[in-house]
Amino acid sequence: MAEGDVTPEEFVTPGRDKARARVVHDALRQLATGGAGDVLQEMAREVLAGRTGLREALQVGAYADALMERFVQARAAWERLPEQEREAHAEQARRYLAGDGAPYGPPERGGGS
Numbered sequence: 089m090a091e092g093d094v095t096p097e098e099f100v101t102p103g104r105d106k107a108r109a110r111v112v113h114d115a116l117r118q119l120a121t122g123g124a125g126d127v128l129q130e131m132a133r134e135v136l137a138g139r140t141g142l143r144e145a146l147q148v149g150a151y152a153d154a155l156m157e158r159f160v161q162a163r164a165a166w167e168r169l170p171e172q173e174r175e176a177h178a179e180q181a182r183r184y185l186a187g188d189g190a191p192y193g194p195p196e197r198g199g200g201s
Contacts, residue, residue: 094138107185112142127154 099109118124131151134140145151166174179191 094136099142107187111185116142125154127151128158131155136159 094108094113096113097106099112100106101109104112113136116132116136119128121137122129125135131145131148131154135142137147146155169177
């Protein structure tokens with residue numbers, strides 16, 4: 089299976105610019121590693137290999153259910169973060185979307201930029 093055959097540009101839509109398409113692609117690549125479970129790994133690999141489209145994958149009940157479960161978990165984790173940490177994540181996300189080239193990850197602790 090050749091993951092990565094689909095490029096970020098293939099996720100550009102009328103409502104999704106290149107920066108947001110890159111976010112979708114990066115998220116799929118992360119899911120393809122299996123850290124979010126077998127179901128989402130399978131979905132991401134299918135989409136990245138071009139065997140199914142993202143929209144079609146999201147209509148598969150097992151994929152949609154697994155994504156919703158992860159979303160609920162992520163939302164709860166976000167709400168548990170202190171406000172300062174949420175702001176740091178939000179700022180890093182803004183820079184990522186602006187295309188500064190920095191990968192998105194946990195913000196630096198201890199007085200970063």
